[in-house]
Amino acid sequence: MKIPLYRQIQAHLKEKITSGQYVEGSLLPSENDLCAEFSATRMTVRQALTELVKEGYITRQHGKGSIVASIRKSLGLLSLKGWTEVVGASDRHGTTSILQGPVLQTITEPIFKHLLHQEFHTEFVFLKRLRSVEEAPVILEETYIPNENITALTDEPLVDGSLFRTLFMRYQIDVNSMQQEVRAIAATKEIAGLLKAKVKSPILQILRRYGTSKEGFYLYSLIYCNTEKYAISSFN
Amino acid sequence: MKIPLYRQIQAHLKEKITSGQYVEGSLLPSENDLCAEFSATRMTVRQALTELVKEGYITRQHGKGSIVASIRKSLGLLSLKGWTEVVGASDRHGTTSILQGPVLQTITEPIFKHLLHQEFHTEFVFLKRLRSVEEAPVILEETYIPNENITALTDEPLVDGSLFRTLFMRYQIDVNSMQQEVRAIAATKEIAGLLKAKVKSPILQILRRYGTSKEGFYLYSLIYCNTEKYAISSFN
């Protein structure tokens, strides 16, 4: 077997968590149970569990067990302050509307150049989304995904409306890291219009590159956020 | 002994790294050497090393060894894009000047209220610093440190001009986590003046709480950043 046993256990548990078979807040099987299930020793099982803690899928409590973590917080990076509080645990007064795409195109934003891993002119799947809280638009997000045999993205709707979830379910691509640049800019006419802000009002701009479990495969996002009512928060 | 052996090994190595006895880019003693030195088994030594990787002090390479990481990047959170590139590996065209403090006072910024862990009116050591690149001011940082027997901070200068390093050297307090909120705001007259930007120009505002190795002890920072030339970037 090429893949280490602890990686297999890790992947197996991750699958059960993301698919909802292990519910948020519940307990994973104990270390000893997992040892039996996978014919492994505790050290091996613990290595898998330690990885899951590091990735934020579970927390552990001495004497109790491994607890499935609350929301899979998109890597603990961006979470709209108040998005979940205002909106409840499951996003439902928050809405996302797709303004454009998914559609094939090349990157036109020169701003991406210096953190681009691919050729500037390769083809990307493009997606432009507007996220709102209580009817008020807050985030404008333009996402570029290099077209490496994922053209089907443009044909079928997203799983649960989530891009990351779609990539995971349909292509087994797990987004697992990120690099970003944050700036304050003055709203252009177009951005002000979409975010219902005044022209020239301060807007948060985030340039982002996501790393994935597929070697050399990155996603790119250009995000504009009206932080008048909600701030962007992050942990760690 | 109350402290686990692997924690002791971890602390020992961390000390040698931060004090410069193990130089950046060089190799740590091999696992077997460390086993001998601490009369421990490899699993125990490896647990210490794994923690150091997680904290960013070292990287490891199969067949080679444990390599002391480059800069201790304040938790991989904020690093001025270009600060190190523009400025060389060791910060030296970047300057920090202390505008005010360290001095004792209470927090006056109501903005801190909702992520404050202490009472609003407890006493804090206050510090106001301006960071520049090539003579141009870029970051204004106001830091509040709860005054728990650290009054000496106000008496002696900072070690290497670094607050974190001072806390570590003089009080064995290690800053190891962070929570932040980011907003875009319009520059006030005062901020515009200090950052040499126009009044009402877009400024990045960061509200930050740092967690430390001392249970329940947090630092607070209010940061203003002119992102016209340099962006704030982060990894992970």
Added chain:
DNA sequence: AAGTGGTCTAGACCACTGT
């Protein structure tokens, strides 16, 4: 070939959380 880190076994004792 020698040394390094990566994975794994088969035990052990302890501290903590539940009943």
Added chain:
DNA sequence: CAGTGGTCTAGACCACTTT
């Protein structure tokens, strides 16, 4: 109290890097 995770031992074989 039984069950859980936290720490630790004393080995083993393998894959990778260097000489």
